[in-house]
Amino acid sequence: MLEINYIREHTQEVIERLARKNVDATARINSIIAIDQKRRDTQKLLDDQLGELNIIAKEVGQLFKEGKQQEANLLKVRTVELKASAKKFEDQLQAILQELNEMLVLLPNLPHASVPAGKTPDDNEIIHSEGEMPKLTADAVPHWDLCSRYDIVDFELGNKITGAGFPVYKGKGARLQRALINFFLDNAVAAGYREIQPPLMVNEASAYGTGQLPDKDGQMYFATIDKLYLIPTAEVPVTNIYRDVILKAAELPVKNVAYSNCFRREAGSYGKDVRGLNRLHQFDKVEIVQVEHPDRSYETLEVMKEHVAGLLRKLELPFRVLRLCGGDMGFTSALTYDFEVFSAAQEKWLEVSSVSNFESFQANRMKLRFKDENGKTRLAHTLNGSALALPRIVAALLENNQCAEGIKMPAALQAYTGWSMID
């Protein structure tokens, strides 16, 4: 959530930058500023009433002590009207605050200066490409066919047990999952991240904290009886560790990594994009999350980007890095790099990681702060990235490494799988 003070002091800039996310916020910003003015005026009135009330209360106490009942009772009369008007202002203030918050919470984050203008994924800027494109034989097939040929991922069985988007991993497929998870976690820990095993369900406050609510309401599975959300990413519980926390400057950066299942309803998705492992309701992901000093968050974003690139390199997958354009960026992000691997048999790029700097957007929602060098309390910056999400990595590994004998595993994974070939 954007800071109200910032909006007030940089009104025109905020409007212009939101326009780069294709959001015309002029009217909204203007009414936010008007409401904020009303908020301050009302609070002044309220505080004055309460202040007078406090003074009278003290005087009454003093008079009682001195045995001056009469005078005390006289003063009490005044409190009746004061309390009435205080109540009135209090109600007004509450209503104003709620209105203000509802508007603020619906404003997306401001894009970083380097974010290209654009509306669709076609406008994303390709900033890096790397790796050999695999040359497959004519009889190469998409991963869903490989999954059934080698009986490693069973979509039909998932349909039976749960429904579409909940595949069952079997045999070497299951082992490959476990290998990738450990491979990703080990790499993150080697890079200085602390391993976290978070809850897979979160409460409403946490879902608000990282910005899933109210923006993505309806995209999360919700356990109604207990009012808990299944996490769409480990980012939610891991970042919320620091909700309402004030860190010391020396504690920054905070680096956490978590493996978790991720649950997404993906309401509105359809067609061939959802085929096989391309889009699932439940999938596995290793997420890296950092809390960083505002002065260093963009350097850190680059480091995180390199970490992800290193993983793909070790997996010997051809990949490219995109800087997302304003229109394709997430609600909460200021700058996002997407990683895509080339899935040879589908002949398309699959998004496998998204690395973002949220600046103070999440921090402001969850009141994640730190004491800076001068002892001032400031909002921290939060960043996260997938390192990595499994299903599309699996899809690419299967498709790109298929050969007559089976599917070859990259060398870096063999220590984790215990075998070199799916056959």
Added chain:
RNA sequence: GGAGAGAUGGCCGAGUGGUCGAAGGCGCACGCCUGGAAAGUGUGUAUACGCCAAAAGUGUAUCAUGGGUUCGAAUCCCAUUCUCUCCGCCA
């Protein structure tokens, strides 16, 4: 699920109607002491919002959360949430 106890500052912990944003201790910061350190000692040490150009200052709110009683609530009442203990169930 049943019965009971509880929730106070970064932590421990005192506080049952006013002088309480809250004793005391620990921790932390800075200073003194020291060759340096420990010990000792002094001072300071919550957050948010408002007023003020701003620092200083000052107003308001906050003792789990939300209501209520009262001139006045950490303290009394009600509801909710959470924690702990015992019982039940259970990997």
